[in-house]
Amino acid sequence: MAQFLLETVWLVPLYALIGGLLAIPWSPGIIRKTGPRPAGYVNLIMTFLALVHSAIALQATWSHPPQEVFLPWLSTAGLDLTIAIEISSISVGAMVVITGLNFLAQIFAIGYMEMDWGLGRFYSLLGLFEAGLCALVLCNNLFFSYVILEILTLGTYLLVGLWFSQPLVVSGARDAFLTKRVGDLFLLMGVLGLWPLAGTWNYPELAQWAQTANVDPTIITLVGLALVAGPMGKCAQFPLHLWLDEAMEGPMPSTILRNSVVVASGAWVLIKLQPVLTLSPVVSSFIVAIGAVTAIGGSLIAIAQIDVKRCLSYSVSAYMGLVFIAVGARQDEAALLLVLTHAVSAALLVMSTGGIIWNSITQDVTQLGGLWSRRPISGLAFIVGTLGLIGFPPLGGFWALLKLADGLWGTHPWLVGIVIAVNALTAFSLVREFGLIFGGKAKQMTERSPEVHWPMVLPMMILFGFVLHLPLILQALSLLPDWAILNKDVVLLLIWSTIFGCSISSVIYLSNIIPKPIRLPWKGLQDLLAYDFYTPNLYRITIIFSVAQLSKFADMIDRFVVDGIVNFVGLFSLLGGEGLKYSTSGQTQFYALTVLLGVGVLGAWVTWPFWGFQFLDLMF
Amino acid sequence: MQLRYFLLLAAALFCIGIYGLITSRNAVRVLMSIELLLNAVNLNLMAFSNYLDSTLIKGQVFTVFVITVAAAEAAVGLAIVLAIYRNRDTVDMEQFNLLKW
Numbered sequence A: 001m002a003q004f005l006l007e008t009v010w011l012v013p014l015y016a017l018i019g020g021l022l023a024i025p026w027s028p029g030i031i032r033k034t035g036p037r038p039a040g041y042v043n044l045i046m047t048f049l050a051l052v053h054s055a056i057a058l059q060a061t062w063s064h065p066p067q068e069v070f071l072p073w074l075s076t077a078g079l080d081l082t083i084a085i086e087i088s089s090i091s092v093g094a095m096v097v098i099t100g101l102n103f104l105a106q107i108f109a110i111g112y113m114e115m116d117w118g119l120g121r122f123y124s125l126l127g128l129f130e131a132g133l134c135a136l137v138l139c140n141n142l143f144f145s146y147v148i149l150e151i152l153t154l155g156t157y158l159l160v161g162l163w164f165s166q167p168l169v170v171s172g173a174r175d176a177f178l179t180k181r182v183g184d185l186f187l188l189m190g191v192l193g194l195w196p197l198a199g200t201w202n203y204p205e206l207a208q209w210a211q212t213a214n215v216d217p218t219i220i221t222l223v224g225l226a227l228v229a230g231p232m233g234k235c236a237q238f239p240l241h242l243w244l245d246e247a248m249e250g251p252m253p254s255t256i257l258r259n260s261v262v263v264a265s266g267a268w269v270l271i272k273l274q275p276v277l278t279l280s281p282v283v284s285s286f287i288v289a290i291g292a293v294t295a296i297g298g299s300l301i302a303i304a305q306i307d308v309k310r311c312l313s314y315s316v317s318a319y320m321g322l323v324f325i326a327v328g329a330r331q332d333e334a335a336l337l338l339v340l341t342h343a344v345s346a347a348l349l350v351m352s353t354g355g356i357i358w359n360s361i362t363q364d365v366t367q368l369g370g371l372w373s374r375r376p377i378s379g380l381a382f383i384v385g386t387l388g389l390i391g392f393p394p395l396g397g398f399w400a401l402l403k404l405a406d407g408l409w410g411t412h413p414w415l416v417g418i419v420i421a422v423n424a425l426t427a428f429s430l431v432r433e434f435g436l437i438f439g440g441k442a443k444q445m446t447e448r449s450p451e452v453h454w455p456m457v458l459p460m461m462i463l464f465g466f467v468l469h470l471p472l473i474l475q476a477l478s479l480l481p482d483w484a485i486l487n488k489d490v491v492l493l494l495i496w497s498t499i500f501g502c503s504i505s506s507v508i509y510l511s512n513i514i515p516k517p518i519r520l521p522w523k524g525l526q527d528l529l530a531y532d533f534y535t536p537n538l539y540r541i542t543i544i545f546s547v548a549q550l551s552k553f554a555d556m557i558d559r560f561v562v563d564g565i566v567n568f569v570g571l572f573s574l575l576g577g578e579g580l581k582y583s584t585s586g587q588t589q590f591y592a593l594t595v596l597l598g599v600g601v602l603g604a605w606v607t608w609p610f611w612g613f614q615f616l617d618l619m620f
Numbered sequence B: 001m002q003l004r005y006f007l008l009l010a011a012a013l014f015c016i017g018i019y020g021l022i023t024s025r026n027a028v029r030v031l032m033s034i035e036l037l038l039n040a041v042n043l044n045l046m047a048f049s050n051y052l053d054s055t056l057i058k059g060q061v062f063t064v065f066v067i068t069v070a071a072a073e074a075a076v077g078l079a080i081v082l083a084i085y086r087n088r089d090t091v092d093m094e095q096f097n098l099l100k101w
Helices: A002-007 A009-026 A037-061 A089-112 A119-138 A142-160 A167-198 A203-212 A217-234 A242-249 A252-272 A281-304 A308-328 A332-360 A376-389 A396-411 A413-438 A454-476 A488-509 A523-530 A532-583 A588-606 A608-619 B003-023 B027-052 B058-088
Strands: A067-076 A079-087
Touching: A002 A009, A002 A037, A009 A037, A009 A079, A009 A089, A009 A119, A037 A089, A037 A119, A079 A089, A079 A119, A079 A142, A079 A203, A089 A119, A089 A252, A089 A332, A089 A454, A119 A142, A119 A252, A142 A167, A142 A217, A142 A242, A142 A252, A167 A203, A167 A217, A167 A242, A217 A252, A217 A281, A242 A252, A242 A308, A242 A532, A252 A308, A252 A332, A281 A308, A281 A413, A281 A523, A281 A532, A308 A332, A308 A396, A308 A413, A332 A376, A332 A396, A332 A413, A332 A454, A376 A396, A376 A413, A376 A454, A396 A413, A396 A454, A396 A488, A413 A488, A523 A532, A588 A608, A588 B003, B003 B027, B027 B058
Parallel strands: none
Antiparallel strands: A067 A079
């Protein structure tokens, strides 16, 4: 049975896709009478099936070598596009995480979207996302990874734009689509540039090729940079990070999915491409630099936000930056571990704050407060999510960060400093959020804030337990770094940075020593971080401005030059007719003159050989 | 006497006729110019008949036909002029420019 399920594990994406399709009939325009809720239930059932299937398959595939399955898709002259599927413990494990998180997010959405009529659309898009992500982790071919990434980009556009009657949603969905699309298009250039070099798009063959490849360093650098640009946009890395901020306009349950797994889709491709990318030291340094800048910048920005969803979204960017650093420094396993621990912890954080927003309406942390005594479950979930994300010893994030820092210690000591700093800053920002939401006195918006009902608490609690058990699971699977060979200095540094960040933040935000709202001595710096380094303005004066000006210029060229030339032909004909009609003068004598002139010229032309040369001699 | 002088004279007469045909404002004078043209043609026919075909003199036969047809044509032409004159009370060619653009 388990073996059969393992062999058919490639059906898992189809469950979610079928669930998504089955949700469509409950759109308000089709089933008009009974309400949209069955859409959610159908999707839950399908996702549960997918979860059970992949979980049993994971057991069967554990400690077995990876298998490859090939499904022919298209074969034309000289190009054989075969869908390669990898069934390994990593890919099936990733599917368990995806389906599990999606299952929890869908239960959460049953509660959160209670008063919404758009469940059909919402759940069909969640199904699409689940299918796309499962297909992405199964897919062992760069080309089809790209195909799936593009489908997911379209899915992001539709899902962020769920409540399209809000103007900020429309602009957010637009930015999310275009920013990710630009990255994807660069990725396409890289994918196409890789073909003539490697002759294959299958990841294992690419890795084999990369071991012995001897290519022009400039070419492989350019191809590598293009390949990095796709994940850069997907993972919301600087400078393609604004979309994640604006995507927070979308519904909360999809944010759970986005913050935990969707942004990791880019990281997944990046990890798979790591052998190719490390062919060029420039690309490796570029990945590390982008990751480092985003990690530091994102965690600084997260501290300065007042919108609770955006606080979390910048932390996501920062952690994806750490994944970039890990990939750039060839720490694949650390990157995968980081993606896993970040996914569960970030999902728990978003669920907790989602419940808070559902009952307190405002997302502004300065208007929240004093919820700890009345919302202990959400508060505990937030604490555990925080501790699971930062380097707090027994929990998952600690091990991932430790593995990363330990791996970097020997090769890039200064990157360890960045990891430590990001850990401290994230600890600071998460404790700040906790202090502002749960600590202090109740504000007007949180005067009466009951705990949410069970469909939102249940997934939160399941995930809560999962985050707590993650280290045990990792230990059982012997994925934790060996304590004996670890560098104790790194451990201490990590723990100290956590304690440092948490305690400073607690002192500032959980006590009344410093009056709130806090003003930095330099208002410019505070605004700079709060407004995300003024990235929208930066986009507006660089890319958007130049593209807009170019478009206007091209439009003018089209209107005046191209259209003008063609219109001139017509106008010329028109004026020719208008002008030449005066040759019909109405004077018979003029006609006679014309006839005579015609006859004369024709006669002269016909008889030219008989007199022309003598005439010319005479004249000249 | 040579053929070419006849031909040159006929050509000169033809050109005079053309000039008259194109520049006259009086419709009758236009008809008169046409007669000049026909006479120039007759001169040509007679000259060719005399110098090149003096036995069969087909040119002279042609000339007789041309004179005949010219007479008929002049009659019809004058009738047309008369008809226009009845309507428009003038024979000025520059007043007859109704059928323009």
